[in-house]
Amino acid sequence: MIPLLSGSAAHMLDKLSWSSSANPPPIPRWGLEPYEHEPAHGFFLRLAALNGQQATPAFAMSLGLNGRNIDPQQMLQFCKQLPIPGTERLCAATPSIAKSSVYIRGEHLRLGRDWSIRHRRYCLACLNEKSFHRFWFDLPIVRVCPIHQIELASERRSMKWAWHYPLQTSDMAICKTDAALTKADPGLRFSSYILGRLGVLQPSRISLLDNLRLSEAVYLCSIIGKMLIHGWKPAESSRHESSQDQQFMEAGHNFLDENGSLSDLLERHIRESPYCVDGVFGCKDIQKNLGWWYYALYTKQYRRGLDFLMEDTNRVLEKFGACRRLRRKFPVAENEPSAREIATALGLRIDEVIQLAKWNSRIPECGLEEFEAETIKRRSSRMISAETAADVLGVSRKRFASMRSHGIFAPVIKDAGGKSGQYDRNEIEEILATIKSRVPTLSKSAGLVDFDIYRAKACCSYSKAVADVLSGAVAVDGWDITKPGLQAVLVSAPVRTRNYSGRGRLPKHPSPRIAQVL
DNA sequence: GCATTTTGTGATGTCAAGCT
DNA sequence: AGCTTGACATCACAAAATGC
Numbered sequence: 001m002i003p004l005l006s007g008s009a010a011h012m013l014d015k016l017s018w019s020s021s022a023n024p025p026p027i028p029r030w031g032l033e034p035y036e037h038e039p040a041h042g043f044f045l046r047l048a049a050l051n052g053q054q055a056t057p058a059f060a061m062s063l064g065l066n067g068r069n070i071d072p073q074q075m076l077q078f079c080k081q082l083p084i085p086g087t088e089r090l091c092a093a094t095p096s097i098a099k100s101s102v103y104i105r106g107e108h109l110r111l112g113r114d115w116s117i118r119h120r121r122y123c124l125a126c127l128n129e130k131s132f133h134r135f136w137f138d139l140p141i142v143r144v145c146p147i148h149q150i151e152l153a154s155e156r157r158s159m160k161w162a163w164h165y166p167l168q169t170s171d172m173a174i175c176k177t178d179a180a181l182t183k184a185d186p187g188l189r190f191s192s193y194i195l196g197r198l199g200v201l202q203p204s205r206i207s208l209l210d211n212l213r214l215s216e217a218v219y220l221c222s223i224i225g226k227m228l229i230h231g232w233k234p235a236e237s238s239r240h241e242s243s244q245d246q247q248f249m250e251a252g253h254n255f256l257d258e259n260g261s262l263s264d265l266l267e268r269h270i271r272e273s274p275y276c277v278d279g280v281f282g283c284k285d286i287q288k289n290l291g292w293w294y295y296a297l298y299t300k301q302y303r304r305g306l307d308f309l310m311e312d313t314n315r316v317l318e319k320f321g322a323c324r325r326l327r328r329k330f331p332v333a334e335n336e337p338s339a340r341e342i343a344t345a346l347g348l349r350i351d352e353v354i355q356l357a358k359w360n361s362r363i364p365e366c367g368l369e370e371f372e373a374e375t376i377k378r379r380s381s382r383m384i385s386a387e388t389a390a391d392v393l394g395v396s397r398k399r400f401a402s403m404r405s406h407g408i409f410a411p412v413i414k415d416a417g418g419k420s421g422q423y424d425r426n427e428i429e430e431i432l433a434t435i436k437s438r439v440p441t442l443s444k445s446a447g448l449v450d451f452d453i454y455r456a457k458a459c460c461s462y463s464k465a466v467a468d469v470l471s472g473a474v475a476v477d478g479w480d481i482t483k484p485g486l487q488a489v490l491v492s493a494p495v496r497t498r499n500y501s502g503r504g505r506l507p508k509h510p511s512p513r514i515a516q517v518l
Numbered sequence: 519g520c521a522t523t524t525t526g527t528g529a530t531g532t533c534a535a536g537c538t
Numbered sequence: 539a540g541c542t543t544g545a546c547a548t549c550a551c552a553a554a555a556t557g558c
Contacts, residue, residue: 112536
């Protein structure tokens with residue numbers, strides 16, 4: 001067992017003279033002096049031991065303190081009442097907690113991730129030197145002790161901070177084995193940096209991080225490390241694995257410590273995006289292009305000092321053609337992207353090329369790998385205007401537009417600025433072929449109507465009638481070869497519910513009787 | 519230069535998961 | 539139990555692109 005109380009301190013201050021005019025301390029023994037880097041809640045631990053207490057929470061509660069949810073500042077106030085020297089050391093090492101923020105020595109940290117007393121953590125070698133709790137034991141981001149180069153041990157037998165549990169010899173054995181293994185650990189430099197910022201060690205200078213609040217510096221390290229280790233990935237599901245965060249932070253810190261170029265890393269990272277082909281995005285959606293990186297940047301809590309990251313990211317986005325608005329902000333890239341060359345060669349606009357590259361008639365999400373001039377050319381030659389497509393289908397422009405908004409087909413190149421979209425001839429012809437393939441060999445001849453009459457009798461839109469046939473909900477019963485396109489399709493008339501002229505608008509609200517029949 | 523349409527962006531809200 | 543967090547939807551508005 002590690003003694004929590006060094007022998008010399010145990011009997012020191014009980015002999016101290018005590019002014020009778022002041023209120024006596026509320027505990028029988030207080031003969032301890034705070035060490036440097038010792039927080040009030042750590043000091044309180046020794047105080048409890050000095051007073052023969054086994055369970056620190058109970059001891060705290062007996063003094064009117066919150067022993068269940070430890071508030072370091074509350075304990076500091078208590079300790080300051082004691083007639084002991086060196087309380088300024090407690091003040092300097094005791095964090096103050098406000099909502100989800102923790103402040104220690106003027107540095108801002110995040111509660112939970114950066115600072116937590118959920119489990120008791122300690123460096124065995126530190127305790128062997130002097131048995132007291134250092135405030136930085138409470139920082140889970142400090143995985144290894146930079147002074148002794150061993151991993152911090154943690155006690156997890158209690159969910160709450162179980163001060164009263166003594167260390168077991170088996171724990172010490174584990175610590176000793178670890179000590180041999182963690183030489184040259186990647187976490188050493190990171191831990192040293194953190195403790196440098198907190199005034200425990202000589203500060204190490206990393207200008208990029210030094211200008212940030214410590215919580216933001218840690219965040220920056222973790223996202224850089226994630227870029228290095230995790231690489232480009234689409235945005236994750238809401239289940240967040242934090243198990244690797246520590247590894248990320250350390251890797252990110254070491255990258256910056258070795259003067260790694262963040263801009264280069266960023267560009268390399270974004271190039272890994274599957275949406276980026278030959279340095280051009282096939283899709284302008286920033287969220288998609290950046291994957292998880294988007295949320296890393298736009299999560300507001302941590303954005304305060306990270307504007308430069310936003311700028312660098314925007315620069316890459318602009319360079320790869322993700323956002324038009326940024327073009328004026330940054331000069332045009334010196335290397336002409338291949339999309340531009342293809343556009344010039346084929347007489348297309350650059351966004352048309354990108355849309356053609358993105359498009360795949362079978363799997364709309366895929367097709368980005370098709371980004372060669374030949375493919376674009378082949379696809380481009382299949383494009384027809386809305387007018388031509390409407391003629392192929394044998395419908396008016398209005399009906400064509402209605403079918404499009406009904407989702408029966410989609411343009412390959414979207415309409416932009418008054419210019420109508422472009423459609424794939426194959427896809428349009430496929431619609432007709434699909435319907436024609438359903439025509440039975442022995443077609444009925446009586447009671448068949450075309451879409452125009454059908455939709456009026458069924459009181460549905462033309463598009464709905466077509467969609468129903470395509471989905472198989474309505475059977476195709478005949479084909480009039482004398483008519484063009486969809487006009488040739490013949491289906492069985494729905495139950496006749498009223499006289500129909502074959503012309504005119506559909507009634508806005510079909511009568512209940514008609515609706516019932518349908 | 520104008521009209522129309524798309525795009526970029528922040529504000530706001532929701533939801534589930536995980537943590538205190 | 540209540541809070542934060544991350545992912546993401548949705549909205550409004552401004553800025554930019556585009557065709558005329």
